[in-house]
Amino acid sequence: MTLIQSSETLDPLGIAESWIDEGRSVALATVVETWGSAPRPAGSHLVIDADGSFQGSVSGGCVEGAVVAEAADVIVDGKARMLEFGVADETAWRVGLSCGGRIRVFVEKLN
Amino acid sequence: MEIAALRAINREREARRAVIYLSDVATGSGRVIREGDVVEAELTGPVRSAFANGKSTLVEAAGREWFLSVCAPEPRLVIVGAVHISQALAPMAHIAGFDVVVVDPRTAFATPERFPDLRLHAEWPEDWLRQQPLDPYTALAAVTHDPKIDDFALTEALRTGCFYVGALGSRRTHAKRLERFGEAGLSADRLATIRAPIGLPIRAASPAEIAVSILAEVIGALRSRGIEETEV
Incomplete structure (x- = not known):
């Protein structure tokens, strides 16, 4: 039954605490607002460490890369940031939500 | 934070x-x-x-x-009855993010071989629930058909405000169940919250399909908490 992950390993707040106990620097990203057909509701978490390891999700996988990159800066300077993502701009290499929704994501360091 | x-x-x-x-x-x-x-x-x-x-x-x-x-706490699903339906329901619910527990005093049913890697208790619900009380973040599905095993767990689930209380059995079986519970002093309003026949009506035929219909109904109840009946 190795296909089935234990549910604790999928709980971002539990993971955040266990990473801190291991001495890792951790940032927490939280969806605070959504418009339109956003894939994950407000309150969804992504937890990120200084090496860029992450668990959880704030979208269907569309903007996690950008959030992880911002989280690296948040971990270094300790300053929280509010990120906003909208529809992908097809003419540019910018991340966005292909579902057409918009989300606001708050990224903060746990300290 | x-x-x-x-x-x-x-x-x-x-x-x-x-x-x-x-x-x-x-x-x-x-x-x-x-x-x-x-x-x-x-x-x-x-x-x-x-x-x-x-x-x-x-x-x-x-x-x-x-x-x-x-x-919120992790939603928990307590399955009373280590039957064929439960063998499909328990791993499915686990994947869906529920903390799953299977309780059945019949040791022939409640074997680790039938429920690998899952929390399984070969105990009477009366005994197990004393150590692990039910709560509003718990769903209870009673699937043994046997009043000796199901009844206590179902009444406890109603009493503790479980967000979902489902009972397997035909309409006739359920009518008899309601009669017993009514005599035990449970109000008609409380009794009306029991989902019976259990599961969403998707014409499920196999035990695994019934498990899907039960899990979908449990998720529906979890995500509808606090929403007025008219919006559901």
Whole structure:
């Protein structure tokens, strides 16, 4: 039954605490607002460490890369940031939500 | 968020209580709110409804933006009956994010071989529930057909406010069940909340298909908490 992950390993707040106990620097990203057909509701978490390891999700996988990159800066300077993502701009290499929704994501360091 | 707040949130969730992490969006500072705590007057209503429906939300009050992050305990599914349906329901519910427990006093049914890697208790529900009480973040599905095993668990689930109470059995079996429970003093309103016949009506035929219909019904109940009946 190795296909089935234990549910604790999928709980971002539990993971955040266990990473801190291991001495890792951790940032927490939280969806605070959504418009339109956003894939994950407000309150969804992504937890990120200084090496860029992450668990959880704030979208269907569309903007996690950008959030992880911002989280690296948040971990270094300790300053929280509010990120906003909208529809992908097809003419540019910018991340966005292909579902057409918009989300606001708050990224903060746990300290 | 401070690490101390994160730890406090996780301890409350482990104790099967929901909390709200209330933060001022502009400053990022926040605090942990327990059910019943006194908060700013403008936030009383939003805090109450967030506890009721379990949904995190952004609100504007007192000229500021506040984020109410609802941190609820892991939803639990207690399955009474280590039967064929449960062999499919338990792993499916586990994948869907439920903490799953199977209870059945019949040791021929409740074997680790039939339920690998799952929490399984070969005990009477009366005995097991004394150590592990039910709560509002728990769903109970009684699937043995046997009143000796199902009845106590079902009445406990109604008494403790489980967010879902489902019972396997035909309409006739259920009518008899309601008669017994009514004689035991449970109100008609309470009894009406039992989902029976159990599961969404998808014409499920096999045990695994019935498991899908039960799991879908449990998720529907979990996500409809605090929503008026008319909206469901």
